[in-house]
Amino acid sequence: MVDLAFKSLLHDKLKFAITVAGVAFAVMLVFVQVGLFMGLMDNATITIQNISADLWVTSKNTPNIDFSHAFPQAYVERVRTIPGVERADNLIIWFSQLSLPSGAQEGTEIYALEDFSKWNLPWNIQSGDVEQLRRGRYIMMDNSAIKRYGKFEVGEYREINESRFKIIGRTRDARSFTTTPLTFMDYRLVQGLNQQQLTNRTTYILVKVASGADINTVQKEIQRRLPFNDVYTKQQWANKSRSYWIVNTGLGLNMAVTVFLGCLVGIVIVAQTLYSSTMEHLKEFGTVKAIGGSNADIYSILTKQASIAAIAGYVVGAGMAYGLRPAMAKVDLKLMISNELSVMVFVGALVLCLGAAMISFRKVASIDPALVFRT
Amino acid sequence: MNVLETQNVTKVFQEGREQVNVLNGVSLALEAGEIVALEGPSGSGKTTFLSIVGCILTPSSGRVFVDGEEVDSLNPAQLPEIRKKSIGFVFQQYNLFPSLTALENVQYALKIKGKTGPAARKEADKALESVGLTDRKNFLPRDLSGGQKQRVALARALAGAPPLMLADEPTANLDTQLGTQIIELFRESAKRDNRGVLIVTHDPKVRTIADRVLQIRDGRILQ
Ligand SMILES: Nc1ncnc2c1ncn2[C@@H]1O[C@H](COP(=O)(O)OP(=O)(O)OP(=O)(O)O)[C@@H](O)[C@H]1O
Numbered sequence: 001m002v003d004l005a006f007k008s009l010l011h012d013k014l015k016f017a018i019t020v021a022g023v024a025f026a027v028m029l030v031f032v033q034v035g036l037f038m039g040l041m042d043n044a045t046i047t048i049q050n051i052s053a054d055l056w057v058t059s060k061n062t063p064n065i066d067f068s069h070a071f072p073q074a075y076v077e078r079v080r081t082i083p084g085v086e087r088a089d090n091l092i093i094w095f096s097q098l099s100l101p102s103g104a105q106e107g108t109e110i111y112a113l114e115d116f117s118k119w120n121l122p123w124n125i126q127s128g129d130v131e132q133l134r135r136g137r138y139i140m141m142d143n144s145a146i147k148r149y150g151k152f153e154v155g156e157y158r159e160i161n162e163s164r165f166k167i168i169g170r171t172r173d174a175r176s177f178t179t180t181p182l183t184f185m186d187y188r189l190v191q192g193l194n195q196q197q198l199t200n201r202t203t204y205i206l207v208k209v210a211s212g213a214d215i216n217t218v219q220k221e222i223q224r225r226l227p228f229n230d231v232y233t234k235q236q237w238a239n240k241s242r243s244y245w246i247v248n249t250g251l252g253l254n255m256a257v258t259v260f261l262g263c264l265v266g267i268v269i270v271a272q273t274l275y276s277s278t279m280e281h282l283k284e285f286g287t288v289k290a291i292g293g294s295n296a297d298i299y300s301i302l303t304k305q306a307s308i309a310a311i312a313g314y315v316v317g318a319g320m321a322y323g324l325r326p327a328m329a330k331v332d333l334k335l336m337i338s339n340e341l342s343v344m345v346f347v348g349a350l351v352l353c354l355g356a357a358m359i360s361f362r363k364v365a366s367i368d369p370a371l372v373f374r375t
Numbered sequence: 376m377n378v379l380e381t382q383n384v385t386k387v388f389q390e391g392r393e394q395v396n397v398l399n400g401v402s403l404a405l406e407a408g409e410i411v412a413l414e415g416p417s418g419s420g421k422t423t424f425l426s427i428v429g430c431i432l433t434p435s436s437g438r439v440f441v442d443g444e445e446v447d448s449l450n451p452a453q454l455p456e457i458r459k460k461s462i463g464f465v466f467q468q469y470n471l472f473p474s475l476t477a478l479e480n481v482q483y484a485l486k487i488k489g490k491t492g493p494a495a496r497k498e499a500d501k502a503l504e505s506v507g508l509t510d511r512k513n514f515l516p517r518d519l520s521g522g523q524k525q526r527v528a529l530a531r532a533l534a535g536a537p538p539l540m541l542a543d544e545p546t547a548n549l550d551t552q553l554g555t556q557i558i559e560l561f562r563e564s565a566k567r568d569n570r571g572v573l574i575v576t577h578d579p580k581v582r583t584i585a586d587r588v589l590q591i592r593d594g595r596i597l598q
């Protein structure tokens with residue numbers, strides 16, 4: 001089968017390379033921008049996703065997991081009596097100051113439970129035993145803290161709110177949107193550190209629903225019994241935390257603008273190269289018409305060329321984005337490229353390239369085949 | 376049977392506010408297997424006439440029959456169909472597809488005519504063989520000489536075996552010897568396949584192979 005579209009496109013290799021590079025650049029831009037955004041958003045809810053709670057009780061109008069407010073810890077007793085609740089425990093998330101050996105102070109976000117092992121927290125333990133946390137003035141810290149705190153080792157001590165704690169283990173992947181490093185500590189210890197706000201108070205209640213019980217029914221019942229709190233399913237709570245950052249930081253808009261610009265750059269480059277290539281090939285298209293070809297024959301050539309440019313550009317652009325991942329990880333940027341994102345960017349690249357090709361359609365329709373006789 | 380017949384064909388171009396009468400009633404008949412040379416000075420309307428019988432332009436008045444079928448100038452959608460089915464073109468500028476090899480140029484014309492696959496491949500091979508280009512069939516046009524290019528163009532026009540072949544100054548860009556070779560090939564193709572051939576030309580060599588020579592002056596055929 002003779003493929004005029006393909007051969008003609010590859011005939012001018014430099015031009016083809018420029019077209020592909022244009023698409024690739026736009027594709028990479030979108031991948032990196034959205035990927036970084038997804039990475040940030042993933043950090044914003046990574047603890048919610050990993051903690052094995054089906055329902056979260058928060059104080060009224062807590063905007064996201066990091067901005068916690070305290071309420072009486074005795075509320076947990078009410079939750080425990082509700083049918084369908086298998087387990088309910090208090091969780092404190094609280095910001096504190098951590099003193100470094102250098103004398104400098106840094107913030108830390110403390111996650112405190114009575115029994116960590118019941119809630120899959122922390123979920124990725126590199127060394128140490130969470131069961132030990134309640135046996136003394138112990139903490140576990142996440143590896144990602146190295147960037148902020150410098151190197152630390154198990155067995156060393158750190159001061160939090162002017163109390164000394166021994167590091168008994170390290171974790172991985174525990175982060176927050178705020179980039180403040182997470183520290184894991186016993187529930188009562190954190191209350192002792194912040195007596196004014198936290199004595200007999202908690203910031204969240206984690207709820208596990210018994211298998212067979214209906215989550216929404218349990219959620220409604222908790223809400224009825226704790227009218228001055230909010231109750232969310234895991235997914236609702238993750239969405240609420242995430243959308244807080246998207247909307248309130250302008251991050252969502254920022255990303256939308258970049259994605260829009262990336263698409264614009266791509267479409268302009270493709271439209272411009274396809275159009276100029278159409279103009280260069282007018283006589284050929286005139287010949288196609290003279291030997292009996294229709295406008296549709298020529299449209300299909302342009303459509304095919306645009307699709308080839310889209311596919312090649314996508315492959316190169318996605319490759320570059322994947323290639324950037326390790327480098328970004330080194331500077332602590334998480335580039336998350338989900339399958340959905342890959343599919344969406346591919347479809348987007350294809351649609352935009354086809355749209356760009358259509359700009360040439362009108363020109364093609366008006367080609368006068370009589371031009372084949374002109375010298 | 377006439378593969379081409381025109382009756383009183385006229386063509387008026389609108390040049391701004393002026394009307395230019397390019398063809399003033401051209402009547403002509405071309406039989407299958409016949410070669411007609413149409414000669415005339417520059418600007419006499421040769422290409423315009425060829426475009427009209429080639430169903431690329433529509434006449435201002437008059438009737439055109441191609442392969443027994445009347446060309447209805449009120450139905451523009453019919454024109455590409457007639458070109459596809461009944462007409463092979465050879466141009467002064469060759470108009471080959473530069474990204475396709477000689478063979479692919481012929482195959483592409485067949486594809487437009489709805490012929491693909493091994494049968495089309497065979498037909499393309501045969502067409503190239505008939506113009507003596509078998510050994511150059513995988514060359515791109517830029518690697519072919521002018522005469523070779525025009526032979527590829529001829530092979531492409533032969534593809535699909537149209538009953539009518541139209542050529543506009545096919546030898547104008549070729550030297551005497553190559554020009555002679557090409558017009559010999561035109562003659563072969565007309566006689567072998569019983570094809571009607573109309574060649575528009577300044578070139579006196581074409582007379583040597585033509586069955587009839589017509590002169591066109593100011594849009595009229597001289598008797
Ligand atoms: N589209 C057009 N609009 C206006 N005038 C035209 C158009 N096409 C051709 N003409 C005029 O018609 C006349 C005949 O042109 P045509 O191309 O048919 O001549 P020709 O005999 O083929 O000449 P040549 O030997 O130089 O190729 C010329 O005066 C030309 O300017």
Ligand SMILES: [Mg+2]
Nearest residue numbers: 421422423543
């Ligand atoms: Mg002419």
